[in-house]
Amino acid sequence: xxxxxxxxxxxxxxxxxxxxxxxxxxxxxxxxxxxxxxxxxxxxxxxxxxxxxxxxxxxxxxxxxxxxxxxxxxxxxxxxxxxxxxxxxxxxxxxxxxxxxxxxxxxxxxxxxxxxxxxxxxxxxxxxxxxxxxxxxxxxxxxxxxxxxxxxxxxxxxxxxxxxxxxxxxxxxxxxxxxxxxxxxxxxxxxxxxxxxxxxxxxxxxxxxxxxxxxxxxxxxxxxxxxxxxxxxxxxxxxxxxxxxxxxxxxxxxxxxxxxxxxxxxxxxxxxxxxxxxxxxxxxxxxxxxxxxxxxxxxxxxxxxxxxxxxxxxxxxxxxxxxxxxxxxxxxxxxxxxxxxxxxxxxxxxxxxxxxxxxxxxxxxxxxxxxxxxxxxxxxxxxxxxxxxxxxxxxxxxxxxxxxxxxxxxxxxxxxxxxxxxxxxxxxxxxxxxxxxxxxxxxxxxxxx
Numbered sequence: 375x376x377x378x379x380x381x382x383x384x385x386x387x388x389x390x391x392x393x394x395x396x397x398x399x400x401x402x403x404x405x406x407x408x409x410x411x412x413x414x415x416x417x418x419x420x421x422x423x424x425x426x427x428x429x430x431x432x433x434x435x436x437x438x439x440x441x442x443x444x445x446x447x448x449x450x451x452x453x454x455x456x457x458x459x460x461x462x463x464x465x466x467x468x469x470x471x472x473x474x475x476x477x478x479x480x481x482x483x484x485x486x487x488x489x490x491x492x493x494x495x496x497x498x499x500x501x502x503x504x505x506x507x508x509x510x511x512x513x514x515x516x517x518x519x520x521x522x523x524x525x526x527x528x529x530x531x532x533x534x535x536x537x538x539x540x541x542x543x544x545x546x547x548x549x550x551x552x553x554x555x556x557x558x559x560x561x562x563x564x565x566x567x568x569x570x571x572x573x574x575x576x577x578x579x580x581x582x583x584x585x586x587x588x589x590x591x592x593x594x595x596x597x598x599x600x601x602x603x604x605x606x607x608x609x610x611x612x613x614x615x616x617x618x619x620x621x622x623x624x625x626x627x628x629x630x631x632x633x634x635x636x637x638x639x640x641x642x643x644x645x646x647x648x649x650x651x652x653x654x655x656x657x658x659x660x661x662x663x664x665x666x667x668x669x670x671x672x673x674x675x676x677x678x679x680x681x682x683x684x685x686x687x688x689x690x691x692x693x694x695x696x697x698x699x700x701x702x703x704x705x706x707x708x709x710x711x712x713x714x715x716x717x718x719x720x721x722x723x724x725x726x727x728x729x730x731x732x733x734x735x736x737x738x739x740x741x742x743x744x745x746x747x748x749x750x751x752x753x754x755x756x757x758x759x760x761x762x763x764x765x766x767x768x769x770x771x772x773x774x775x776x777x778x779x780x781x782x783x784x785x786x787x788x789x790x791x792x793x794x795x796x797x798x799x800x801x802x803x804x805x806x807x808x809x810x811x812x813x814x815x816x817x818x819x820x821x822x823x
Contacts, residue, residue: 381532381713382607386614386621388536389601391543392683393622397430398546399478399680400485401594402630403673406637407649409590412583414572416638422584423634426591427627429783430598432776434623436754438616441602442768443760445611448694449603449687450753457756457763460700461813466749467695468809473745473802475688476722478596480729481739482681483517489674490516492651493667517730520681525723528685531712532607539686542679547629549672553653554632560660563639570643578793585790586740592787593743594630597680598623599750603687612768689718699820700813740795744788745802751784 384392406419413419437453446452448467455463491498491513498509507515527538557563574580601608601618608614633653637646640656649655653673658666689705693715696706702721709716757777760767770776792799 382609382611383533384536384604384608384614385610386617388540389604389608389614389618390622390625391540392536392604392686393597393600393618394547394625395539395543395679396597396600396683396687397595397622397626397680398550398629398676399594399597400481400677401590401596402633403489403653403677404485404650405590405594406634407646407652407655409587410643411647413574413587414643415574416568416643417571418574418584419587420631420634420638422587422591423630424627425783426588426595427623427630429588429592429780430595431620431623431627432780432783433750433754434598434619435616435770435772435776436757436780437599437602438619439757439768439770439773440753440760441605441615441619442612443764445605445608445615446694448691449599449605450749451691451694452605453602453753453756454749455698457759458752460698460817461810462749462752464695464700464813464816465806465809466753467691467701468812469745469749469806470688470691471701471725472805473742475684475691476725477729477742479521479681479684479688479722479726480517482677482684483520483726483730484513486520486674486677486681487513487516489651489654489670489677492654493670493674514730518727520678521685521723521726521730524678524682524685525719528682529709529712529714529716529719531714532604532686536686539679539682542682546676546679547625549676550629550633553657553669554629554636557636557640557656557660562660563636564642565639567638567642572643582790582794585787586794588783588787589740589743589747589791592747593739595623595626596746597683598626600683600687603690606690616768616770685719685722688722689715692718692721700816740791740798741802741805744791744795744799745805747784747788747791748802748806751781751788754780754784 409419409422410416440453444452444456451463451467451470454466491509498512501507501512502509574583598619601615601622605611605615637652637656640660641652646652651670654666654670657669692701692705695701696703696718705715705718705721707715707717754777757773
């Protein structure tokens with residue numbers, strides 16, 4: 375079994391922290407301004423964030439039941455392999471390898487460097503004036519440094535890394551609570567901003583915009599399934615694994631709704647359109663320029679938590695694939711001293727660094743969202759298969775309502791997003807298809823050895 379050498383050391387609190395940290399990343403701090411550009415309606419935007427939270431919760435309820443029945447390492451890879459066929463598990467792991475973890479690590483690191491250099495422009499300016507390096511290279515090197523530091527931390531063991539993760543997550547939640555408390559108590563915002571409605575496009579064009587908006591929102595919510603990837607390292611998984619998914623998703627949903635209401639309260643909808651650093655802009659409007667700089671710095675450091683969570687989770691997927699003979703054999707190596715999948719951690723680090731250096735990462739956000747939306751739909755559908763195969767197993771209440779909501783919403787989002795952005799969506803589908811020949815190559819190599 376793939377989980378035999380991984381030790382169960384994580385309780386409910388650290389497992390929930392990993393879910394929260396994995397979800398709260400660059401998305402909530404960067405996408406609302408982009409959403410407002412298409413939606414032109416602050417109430418609709420906040421409403422879609424609520425819808426996204428409900429969809430994520432439906433997914434978490436479904437994965438909770440699957441994780442309790444199959445508490446191993448690998449998440450979707452493990453579920454799809456056992457419920458359907460190893461090729462489906464491999465393809466989900468393949469997408470995770472290219473899109474699901476390395477790319478968000480790069481995104482979080484770049485998000486940190488962009489927020490940090492925006493708040494402290496003097497650093498990049500000094501380096502440029504002294505002919506050391508340009509602003510773009512400064513931003514990339516900051517991002518790479520962060521990736522290397524956190525890779526080193528998590529290379530040294532899950533227990534040590536979990537302590538760092540717990541502290542970062544608590545600090546990030548504390549920052550958001552301070553943002554919300556200070557922002558709403560300032561009295562400097564405008565509730566009338568919620569009534570400034572231009573309206574989304576009518577007909578199919580409007581629905582395509584809503585579908586694409588929901589896909590971006592679901593990307594911000596991605597991570598609601600995080601603790602299933604660490605199922606082999608969670609104590610009492612039948613209780614702690616579902617609990618971590620449900621509690622983590624509810625916490626994040628509440629924080630996301632609060633932040634978006636604060637954004638609209640602090641920023642005129644027209645002023646918000648297209649703005650990436652909406653958190654800094656909101657605090658600047660409510661408290662002045664110095665607050666914008668301060669909170670931009672704090673948000674840049676808050677992104678450490680999600681980056682750290684991705685670095686923990688991703689290698690467990692590659693480890694499980696390698697143990698099953700469907701990935702590079704070296705990815706299954708467990709470090710003798712630190713008891714972590716060391717080669718998988720280093721491989722993921724390398725890919726994330728390459729993505730940072732490529733300079734094209736911002737262009738594939740839609741591609742990422744589409745690619746990551748495919749396999750969770752198939753996984754949630756597997757709850758029916760699980761109940762048929764294991765009628766006496768653990769049950770989450772509410773079946774089949776959460777499953778129907780998640781599957782219906784997931785398919786609609788994919789279809790509408792494909793119609794709105796066919797190029798990026800087609801590339802995402804091509805990424806999945808390219809994985810098929812790799813599956814047979816790895817399988818053949820595994821059977822030959």
